[in-house]
Amino acid sequence: MTNTSVVIVDDHAMFRAGVRAEIEGRVSIVGEAGDVEDAVAVINETHPDVVLLDVHMPGGGGVEVIRKSQAGPHFLALSVSDAADDVIAIIRAGARGYVTKNIESDALCDAIERVAGGDAVFSPRLAGFVLDAFAGRMDAPVVDEELDSLSEREQEVMRLIARGYAYKEVAKELFISVKTVESHVSSVLRKLQLSNRYELARWASDRRLI
Amino acid sequence: MLAGVCAGIAEHLSIPVLWVRVVFALGILLNGVTVIAYAILWRFMPLATPTGQYQASSERRRNDLIQTAAIGSVLAGVAIFLVANGTLDVSGYTVPVALLVGGIAVVWRLVDDATMNSWMTRTSGPGFLVRLAIGLGLVGLAIVSVVTFERGFRGILEIGAAFLIAFLGGVLLIGPWAMKLRSDLVAERISRARIQERADVADHLHDSVLQTLALLQKNAHDPAYVVTAARRQERELRSWLLGQEADSGSSFGAAIRSAAAEVEDTYHVSVEVVLVGDAAMNDVLTTIVAAAREALVNAAKHSQALTIDVFAELQPTRIDVFVRDRGQGFDPEKVDASRRGIDESIKARMKRHGGEASIQTAIGEGTEVHLSWSNETREEA
Numbered sequence: 191m192t193n194t195s196v197v198i199v200d201d202h203a204m205f206r207a208g209v210r211a212e213i214e215g216r217v218s219i220v221g222e223a224g225d226v227e228d229a230v231a232v233i234n235e236t237h238p239d240v241v242l243l244d245v246h247m248p249g250g251g252g253v254e255v256i257r258k259s260q261a262g263p264h265f266l267a268l269s270v271s272d273a274a275d276d277v278i279a280i281i282r283a284g285a286r287g288y289v290t291k292n293i294e295s296d297a298l299c300d301a302i303e304r305v306a307g308g309d310a311v312f313s314p315r316l317a318g319f320v321l322d323a324f325a326g327r328m329d330a331p332v333v334d335e336e337l338d339s340l341s342e343r344e345q346e347v348m349r350l351i352a353r354g355y356a357y358k359e360v361a362k363e364l365f366i367s368v369k370t371v372e373s374h375v376s377s378v379l380r381k382l383q384l385s386n387r388y389e390l391a392r393w394a395s396d397r398r399l400i
Numbered sequence: 401m402l403a404g405v406c407a408g409i410a411e412h413l414s415i416p417v418l419w420v421r422v423v424f425a426l427g428i429l430l431n432g433v434t435v436i437a438y439a440i441l442w443r444f445m446p447l448a449t450p451t452g453q454y455q456a457s458s459e460r461r462r463n464d465l466i467q468t469a470a471i472g473s474v475l476a477g478v479a480i481f482l483v484a485n486g487t488l489d490v491s492g493y494t495v496p497v498a499l500l501v502g503g504i505a506v507v508w509r510l511v512d513d514a515t516m517n518s519w520m521t522r523t524s525g526p527g528f529l530v531r532l533a534i535g536l537g538l539v540g541l542a543i544v545s546v547v548t549f550e551r552g553f554r555g556i557l558e559i560g561a562a563f564l565i566a567f568l569g570g571v572l573l574i575g576p577w578a579m580k581l582r583s584d585l586v587a588e589r590i591s592r593a594r595i596q597e598r599a600d601v602a603d604h605l606h607d608s609v610l611q612t613l614a615l616l617q618k619n620a621h622d623p624a625y626v627v628t629a630a631r632r633q634e635r636e637l638r639s640w641l642l643g644q645e646a647d648s649g650s651s652f653g654a655a656i657r658s659a660a661a662e663v664e665d666t667y668h669v670s671v672e673v674v675l676v677g678d679a680a681m682n683d684v685l686t687t688i689v690a691a692a693r694e695a696l697v698n699a700a701k702h703s704q705a706l707t708i709d710v711f712a713e714l715q716p717t718r719i720d721v722f723v724r725d726r727g728q729g730f731d732p733e734k735v736d737a738s739r740r741g742i743d744e745s746i747k748a749r750m751k752r753h754g755g756e757a758s759i760q761t762a763i764g765e766g767t768e769v770h771l772s773w774s775n776e777t778r779e780e781a
Contacts, residue, residue, distance in 0.1 A: 315674055318675060318676050
């Protein structure tokens with residue numbers, strides 16, 4: 191058992207039990223919650239390293255949980271949703287990663303450790319959304335050169351992740367270290383959260399985040 | 401002539417329309433009751449369901465118009481004759497009343513059964529406005545004529561003021577009640593829409609999800625079937641929820657998703673499609689989808705991997721598609737002839753349309769097929 195403490199937030203008890211069974215023993219699960227209010231209470235009480243967070247929940251969903259909790263834990267969004275606005279919304283609210291619910295246990299534990307260490311976790315789908323949102327379309331005025339576009343290297347990393355490559359494989363493919371891959375991904379995450387690019391703003395405003 | 405009442409009766413009694421119309425016209429001349437009968441019949445006669453014979457309607461309508469005009473002019477002629485004769489007294493209230501009735505009839509004409517249904521939603525359009533204007537104009541004219549008949553134009557002011565005061569009083573009395581009625585109506589309509597929506601969702605869930613769940617229970621002993629059926633259901637439900645039940649012919653994204661779905665169903669694997677950008681289908685895209693499908697089938701058949709990743713990126717000047725599995729891979733030097741043939745079919749296919757295909761693989765490392773097409777490669781080809 192590692193000392194990474196985890197809280198699972200999902201409104202389906204069955205799903206919580208499933209996740210618990212899968213990752214129990216590899217991380218320490220310190221709490222569970224089934225709605226926004228409980229989640230905030232449990233998080234503020236147990237101060238976990240990582241919160242596994244469902245995007246859709248009664249009472250405001252994952253975005254609301256992130257907003258109402260005290261700073262401290264890292265959030266990893268875990269969702270069945272494929273919709274770009276959901277994913278972008280939770281990332282912009284502060285989640286450090288997004289994985290889909292059919293992720294394998296090993297990959298999930300990896301993701302938890304990675305998020306606990308302050309890194310970002312991108313699923314292929316999220317990488318796809320990022321590429322879409324930052325695509326070099328000319329109709330969107332670039333307000334902030336640094337925040338509103340991805341560097342060549344960041345695009346390469348995103349493309350490889352979208353193709354289903356793990357960080358290690360990305361590193362090998364691009365002849366860079368895993369650490370460098372991580373820093374690229376983190377920088378993309380930062381841009382995702384701070385950029386006012388039109389597409390992002392639209393996705394976020396659909397969810398009334400701005 | 402006006403609302404098809406005569407035609408309805410004629411059809412019911414199976415005699416020519418013309419006769420019914422003549423009878424009605426004579427009746428109107430002799431006695432006002434006929435008009436009332438006509439109005440009542442109009443309101444309560446069932447609407448004819450449109451049948452094939454209405455297809456020649458423009459010709460029919462022309463005949464109708466001619467007939468109406470004929471009967472109308474005969475009526476007018478008789479009326480003028482009666483007036484000249486002194487039998488019919490046009491002084492007094494006759495003309496205003498006729499105008500009033502005409503105006504009301506025109507407005508009412510808007511509110512027969514068919515229009516009534518769409519009354520709330522469709523109160524616009526030039527036809528509507530013209531009719532409304534004519535109707536209200538006639539009614540207004542009638543009122544002015546009645547008022548001025550006894551007191552001259554000063555009467556308009558007096559009676560107008562009286563009416564205005566009465567109207568304001570009425571608004572004050574009935575207003576709040578009417579507002580509440582209206583808001584109740586709106587609320588009721590919203591709740592009805594909600595119930596309808598709920599019923600639709602329930603129907604859909606019943607047809608799809610419940611059926612699949614039943615099948616899953618029956619086939620619980622067959623894991624491959626369970627996975628495939630669950631996957632298919634998930635896909636279907638997702639596309640329904642996102643409202644993207646687009647047909648595979650319309651866009652590249654839809655086409656590649658449907659190819660992936662087909663492979664999932666046939667080979668019991670899951671295919672994750674990540675799509676960046678989209679475009680309407682064309683020759684090149686059709687080829688790329690076909691090649692990608694071939695690559696998917698290969699991966700599903702030979703790699704023994706359970707999931708296959710597809711990443712497709714459409715940019716203005718280039719298109720890339722990656723099909724990747726983490727299966728057993730193969731040694732490109734030692735593939736048997738049949739497999740090489742498939743490679744060739746992917747590569748040759750891409751080449752024909754100015755694209756390229758490359759395959760990266762090694763034993764134990766999985767396989768990745770990369771299909772690419774760009775403006776530049778096309779010019780070279």
